């Protein structure tokens with residue numbers, strides 16, 4: 136669902152005029168978007184509010200891996216694929232998630248609940264292999280734990 | 295004020311949170327209340343204690359009993375048995391992996407008693423969300439002393455004399471940098487704390503911010519006074535929401551106490567700090583890229599000079615230091631440059647926090663004096679390699695560094711010695727690999743990371759690393775050719791010399807270091823199409839040993855592609871073309887007859 140533009144616009148008014156406020160505005164817009172992404176309308180909005188060319192905003196958005204320009208699922212599952220996680224079996228975790236969710240890394244489940252992403256180090260290498268679902272980290276994972284973990288999110292979505 | 299007969303610390307660092315420590319703590323608090331212990335026993339939520347792999351972790355004082363992997367049921371048992379009746383629960387104690395002995399207290403654990411905690415002095419000891427606990431441990435005393443008894447020149451001189459060097463990777467003398475920024479003429483200057491910590495394998499900055507945020511606020515304020523800045527920024531990566539939350543809370547508390555804001559300690563010095571959150575780009579850890587990102591732009595690096603000390607944030611002189619660097623400042627002010635200078639080696643003063651991860655018994659954070667050997671860190675402090683495996687190599691400096699092998703186990707870990715050994719300190723990530731690691735695969739991994747994170751602004755880094763990655767990719771797929779290693783060397787040299795920033799300049803390091811130490815593994819991949827460690831899937835083949843096979847047929851039944859043929863009671867065979875190397879037969883065979891090579 137696309138919200139009324141004036142509501143979106145009100146969400147970022149506080150950042151206009153703040154030094155370096157554009158990134159904050161983009162963060163705010165994305166986190167308040169239903170589908171976890173920045174739409175072309177959002178980008179145009181930011182460009183006009185901050186008085187910069189649309190291309191400049193696009194350039195900024197696509198530079199950072201945490202901004203998405205296509206709709207994503209309600210929950211973002213980010214699987215760390217860096218060396219410390221790799222040596223203790225991160226690729227098995229990613230493969231198991233792909234199999235369980237029936238999507239590839241980068242994809243979104245058909246029910247729109249999960250988007251699966253491979254990511255760089257989450258900074259919890261002490262409990263590798265690790266994944267992050269939205270802003271919660273799960274460490275010392277085994278592939279056997281995954282179905283139960285995802286079931287929690289599914290239940291919550293149904294409730 | 296209440297008097298408590300016992301304090302119970304529950305680690306709430308990110309690692310332990312991920313293993314469910316919040317539920318454990320809730321159970322403990324709940325059970326204490328049921329038993330009527332809540333007025334005698336205080337449960338304290340701390341930052342990272344350092345033993346990430348053992349989480350959730352609980353330490354009971356005054357005895358100092360250390361419990362590991364504490365579930366909610368265990369926590370209730372601790373309340374009933376230990377806190378009520380004074381009986382230590384042996385089952386939950388830590389077992390030394392080398393001697394198999396149970397360790398009764400925190401102080402007797404090698405993991406802790408070999409450490410010297412300066413940057414981590416409060417991390418895992420105090421509740422980071424309560425400013426009074428920080429103050430009780432000499433918090434904000436260094437700032438008071440600086441503002442009321444020292445001149446900016448004296449502060450810069452003290453930091454210079456301590457010999458402290460930057461912990462963010464380059465090891466640049468901190469006092470010198472403060473001096474440059476102090477001398478830069480401008481009406482406006484900034485202090486920036488680099489908490490981008492993108493280096494895979496490093497997590498000390500996160501733990502310090504989560505476990506002792508006031509230490510960073512205090513040190514940045516001291517830095518502001520020393521260089522003449524009144525505005526600070528902490529740039530935190532977006533992957534660290536807990537660090538952002540605790541830092542924000544700490545900033546509010548510090549302002550309430552008058553340690554931050556206008557006229558600090560009633561002097562005419564004013565300073566404030568804002569948080570900026572990154573958006574997922576490793577290159578933003580590079581200082582010029584970081585400044586661009588704070589300004590709200592694409593985080594692309596620019597050539598230096600001019601250095602940030604001269605021309606930084608919005609063109610103004612800017613001091614930029616790493617989190618761990620800042621974490622050393624207050625103790626230096628309080629105990630003096632001489633005290634600090636006596637720790638460590640001739641050119642590398644003080645301590646270094648290492649984030650130890652990979653194939654190692656005790657993963658986590660350890661802070662040791664500079665110059666401790668790799669062997670001491672891996673075996674004495676961290677308990678060696680698990681599952682009876684052999685140490686093969688350790689990567690320091692992450693994707694910019696190199697590896698150290700068995701032959702280098704006695705290398706002293708300080709800036710110069712590590713460089714002489716072909717690696718580097720970097721930010722202090724230490725990734726331990728056992729005998730099962732393939733060094734072609736690892737090199738490909740590190741390069742895949744830098745290639746992925748290359749911002750694309752300069753050609754050698756954008757395209758050069760891609761070509762190197764393609765070669766390594768081919769090798770791991772059994773398509774390596776003669777001349778590949780030479781091609782890698784050639785590309786590496788060009789990329790090193792012509793890239794714009796440190797990301798590109800250091801990207802070839804892991805590859806070069808791994809070829810140097812493990813040349814025969816590379817040759818096996820290229821010439822024999824063989825992966826000696828048995829990691830590269832495309833190079834593996836499965837066989838059934840005739841002398842071990844009893845003809846039970848289990849392998850044929852689990853094979854998803856019907857690649858295994860045979861008759862009961864006879865030796866089974868695997869058809870190579872059909873085999874998808876899923877490993878199912880090997881796992882199933884009760885006689886160990888299926889082998890992978």
Ligand SMILES: Cc1cc2nc3c(=O)[nH]c(=O)nc-3n(C[C@H](O)[C@H](O)[C@H](O)COP(=O)(O)O)c2cc1C
Nearest residue numbers: 460461462488491492579580581615616619796797
């Ligand atoms: C590609 C690249 C990534 C970097 N990432 C970080 C980082 O995550 N954290 C950090 O403190 N320094 C990082 N640095 C080093 C910074 O550029 C800078 O040297 C450092 O923040 C200075 O602080 P220090 O003197 O206290 O170490 C990085 C450098 C490069 C080239």
Ligand code: FES
Nearest residue numbers: 215220256257260
């Ligand atoms: S490498 Fe996976 S969390 Fe650091």
